[in-house]
Amino acid sequence: MAKKSNLIKLGDAISQLxxxxxxxxxxxxxTVKNSWKEIVGEMVANSTTEIFFNDKIIFVTLSxxxxxxxxxxxxxxxxxxxxxFCGYKLxxxxxxx
Numbered sequence: 033m034a035k036k037s038n039l040i041k042l043g044d045a046i047s048q049l050x051x052x053x054x055x056x057x058x059x060x061x062x063t064v065k066n067s068w069k070e071i072v073g074e075m076v077a078n079s080t081t082e083i084f085f086n087d088k089i090i091f092v093t094l095s096x097x098x099x100x101x102x103x104x105x106x107x108x109x110x111x112x113x114x115x116x117f118c119g120y121k122l123x124x125x126x127x128x129x
Contacts (some may be wrong), residue, residue, distance in 0.1 A: 057107040060118045061085045071117050072110060076103065090114065103128050 069077035083092035090129040094100050103110065107126045114123045 038126070057122065059121050060120075063089075063116065064114055067117065071113050076097070085123075088122070089127060090123045090125075091127045091129060093129045100128050 050059075064071065065083050066129050068080060068083060072080075076099065078093075079094045079096040079099050080092060082091070084091050092103075094103070107128070111123050111126055113122050114126075
């Protein structure tokens with residue numbers, strides 16, 4: 033009688049663990065925060081005081097009222113840039129404060 037093998041590849045096991053614990057999303061969020069300057073540009077990054085995520089919503093706090101107003105018209109562009117950077121749809125909405 034042949035014995036069934038329960039072995040899986042290590043890479044597959046790690047990938048499955050990441051998805052199960054939603055670590056892949058958390059790592060992507062961390063990467064977006066650390067690469068913020070590359071994603072949105074130096075001017076926006078220098079005025080950013082806080083970034084945090086709640087599900088598929090990113091909250092960005094800016095120190096410049098003029099920049100807040102300008103970026104309110106560029107939300108879709110910023111969402112697209114973030115999602116293109118990650119390679120999948122990490123963000124569906126952006127809240128600028």
